[in-house]
Amino acid sequence: MAENSSEPTRIMVAVNESTMKGYPHASISCRGAFDWTLNKIIRSNTSGFKLLFLHVQVPDEDGFDDMDSIYASPEDFKKIKNREKARGHHLLEYFVNKCHEIGVSCEAWVKRGDPKEIICHEVKRTQPDFLVVGSRGLGPFQRVFVGTVSEFCTKHAECPVIAIKRSAAQTPRDPVDD
């Protein structure tokens, strides 16, 4: 294996919003996956790695979040789009700021669609060395109903995948929350 040692190892980290509370902040499991990557892989070798943060926004099909909205003009739709964009940027800001503090180079971007499909598509496009995904570590019974992005990516992504399970101590009252 001829390896150019000056090229950093490129790690894609899939990040998402917490399902709890109102304002967008990173989910428990993706923060866990990020911390794990810093502590166990990157360690002190900050110049040896580059992190690629991908956030996939799920289109709000039910329109639940906008139930009380009245759409009177194209402007209103633009506002919604801008609000969603702002949420995505806010989420990525958390990770990019952390990397900046530590001195790890990174890139971050937002896509919209089905997370598992988009993640695999972006892996194909950007060809990271591997993908880190957080996982709620649900039991088989819970998994039937919620499906898991990590399982799908482990099977279908065109790069090695490591799923980092939430610790028991970090599990919220309802384990389906994150």
Place this chain on the structure above:
Amino acid sequence: MAENSSEPTRIMVAVNESTMKGYPHASISCRGAFDWTLNKIIRSNTSGFKLLFLHVQVPDEDGFDDMDSIYASPEDFKKIKNREKARGHHLLEYFVNKCHEIGVSCEAWVKRGDPKEIICHEVKRTQPDFLVVGSRGLGPFQRVFVGTVSEFCTKHAECPVIAIKRSAAQTPRDPVDD
């Protein structure tokens, strides 16, 4: 996360013999997994990691390897055991020597039994930070017949698991070989 940065990240690497040729040498996929770990994870940070090599020997249930043997005394059985031991040691020697050359600390040991069960058991016992397993990257059709250790471990091991697929260029004529 309070992290003692002086503690190296402990990576278990499951290694096995090639199914091809006569004399024991490491399989294509486990050598690939090892090289990947060195190039993409450890890189120049040799003091930040410790490798734990586990080789699981599968008991020869058919006795195929020993078909021409005649067992006349307890000594003969001892000889077989010693021969198997020697094969295991020879395999581990390859990895330990490489680590020694590079300056990465390591441990290596042999167990006997069903690889997938033993790997999960040893993960539980030694609690590595994560497990690296090589994978032949078989298609669904081939997988039905051979089963895959990597899939089992990904589901059942009590630590994060990363499966490294053999590259297409390294695939032998019969992809079930390794």
